[in-house]
Amino acid sequence: MDRSLRALNRFGLGARIGEQESAGDPAAWLRSQLRPEFAILDGAADLPTTGEIASAVIRFGAAVRSDDAEERSAARREIAAIEVRESSASLARRVTSDAPFVERLVAFWSNHLCVSSLGKPQVAPFAGHYERDVIRPHVLGRFEDMVLASARHPAMLLYLDNAQSIGPDSKAGRATTRSGRGRGLNENYARELLELHTVGVNGGYEQRDVEQLARILTGWSVAGVRSRDGAEGPPGFLFRSAIHEPGDKTVMGVRYRESGEGEGKSAIRDLCAKPSTADFLAAKLACHFVSDSPPAAAVAAIATTWRATNGDLLEVSRTLIDLESAWDPGFRKFRTPQDWLVAVLRAVHASEIPPRLGFVLRELRHPLWRPPAPKGFGDTTSEWADPDSLLNRAELSRSVASRVPDTRVDPREFLGVTEVKDSGALSSMLEDGSISRSERVALAIGGPAFQWR
């Protein structure tokens, strides 16, 4: 019974009331979810295509330069509408999915290779498409394929500025030098690719490697997101040889012969295959699934699988299920705001998401696809359990509880979905008829026990 609850809360996104009674062998249940088709979003056909998104971005780009306030606000509304459609679809999937382990993996990898609309409004309409197109198809596939797909998606190319990085000795680079416009190499994506996406900050690279990798990736750009791009072909990835830095390059001791777009593909595959990448991701996964300070054995087990399979995420996910420490009640994780709200909604079998969920997530400083920096959101207790946040959850619980219909749940049933065993204080409050039913629900979801998974 405890292991069922563990599978639902730790590996999944929160137990539904009554759900653990019906689960069979918890590990087998988790393994049965690991099918690539379960990662694909149903109803994606109703979501915006690359073409629709690119048109909105073009209109937005024109509008911000316009003096027409009406045109500007119409363009902003169009972008916001796409964002809401995408985020609602993604969050609804987290709340209603019957393969919640897969959804947790999607959220993990989407945050690992995050894009953010903060400071980059043109990324906003692409962010949902990025998760559908880059993360979901590869979440049980190969890590290097996921990183390559992210490197070529407009959201990432725009977010970390690679689309506008120009090789200083490229045809276009020499022209801009002559004209004194001074646009040139942008290292932003190359740096984060090393530091945050693959080998990690201690992965053994130097500033020179960042510069060389940035040169390799010059030319990896986006077509069809500016009005003057019209004739270049369909919106999406475009290798622009005119801005690609010519010549051989060396990154972390490996020499890449001049081969245009091919250099970047080889370099990314090589970085993904580094032992330091395996170690970096093994530690990050163990921290997410076991504890803020995971046992070394858990990290080692994940790293071993990663190396043996060169980052086969299906095998890596199976290894997570096999970790003893992931099932050990001595370890636990503090729920992030997204995790906490999704768990509340799953507990009461919500079939859709509340209309203001996006607003509430912003208030709890955990908005979907809008982390403050390329590192993504953290998932440790010290990052989320600050005093103000605990009080905000307490206050919010009251307003959430007042919206749960009285007939939907008996407050006592929350004891069955809560990870931390109750010493009696919570159960006696939940049985106390002198406290309103709504406040008892608030105590169940706003109290400390429900904050853990």
Added chain:
Amino acid sequence: MNRRRFVQGMCYGGLATLGAPLVSLARVPGNGRFVFVLLRGGLDGLATVVPIEDPAYRSIRGRLAYDPQDLLPVGEGFALAPGLAPLSELAARGELVALQAMAIPYRTRSHFDGQAILETGLDRPDGSSDGWLNRLLQVMEGRREGIAVAAGLPRSMSGSIGVATWSPASLGATSDAYIERLHVLYQRDPVLLGRFEAALQLQEVATEAAAGMAVTGQGRRRGQAAPVMRATARFLREPDGPNVAAVEFGGWDTHTNQGLAGGSLDRLLAGLAEGILAYKAESGSSWSDTTIVVMTEFGRTARPNGTGGTDHGTAGSGLVVGPGVARGPVLTDWPGLSERELYEGRDLRPTLDTRAVLKGVVMGVFDLTAAQANRVFPGSTDVRPRADLVR
């Protein structure tokens, strides 16, 4: 629980507390308090610390040039905006220095990059760096408790040292039966109990600070300066409370109709002045140990734009306030506003590095060595701290 006492450094910072409070009007080493006020959006520095004697001032500012009679002259050819007039008392006592032609060390006109640079204390964008205030807490000795007075943990405070948080939005939450019951439940959670109790303490202190102030609706969400600064002073005046605070205010991105005396920007500045005075009034004897620094991510264009506002620029202005201020009323290496002196033909040219100011201030307030200050601001070894700023 005795909520008037900040138990064991908020219980989870893991830091020892001092003994009896030292009450004295003289600044006591180790007792320093530092408040970093970030004005998000890009304060128009030329409308704040006004170069009234620059020959090009009137022509370049055009419709945004103040009537000199509305301004508060502080000397050295500069005057403060009308809204800052309430600070004249501080200026007269030598407790205020205006910073001018100051900029972050990285040239950007993006709010996002500019704030990231100012908050990480680095000279280039770095996606994963800690905030410089958190690094300050890591480096300084003795009592070191941080608090962020903001909606969410600002980048400047994020990092490995746990800091308290309080946001004006939580004003009004009551210690009613529901919160008392939750408190009972939190007694069973040793990891979270200290954090929850810290929240209740801060709430109580802040509610007292806000007593008599109508902070409701929109104002409560936006964070009016006076109640926020008053609450911050309450937190920092506690002898074993926090001694490093990050506070922030928004609304400074004045692209349209920023106005002159009594205009929209001037009203924001008046609110800021009111906030600083509210802090002083509320801080009691701890004022003698307090230094407040006000900064923004960038200044704005020297010329007005077509909609009565200004666009994103480069160098701007700031303030250092407190009894420890040790120099004249204006700190600047004034580059001038003539056409050929403007940065890229449009902005005030930067001549003062924000890090030189911040290093000088924290060295003075917390008795840091230059080596410690260089750890707070990595990559700044060749940026000489303005050691003359704070005693």
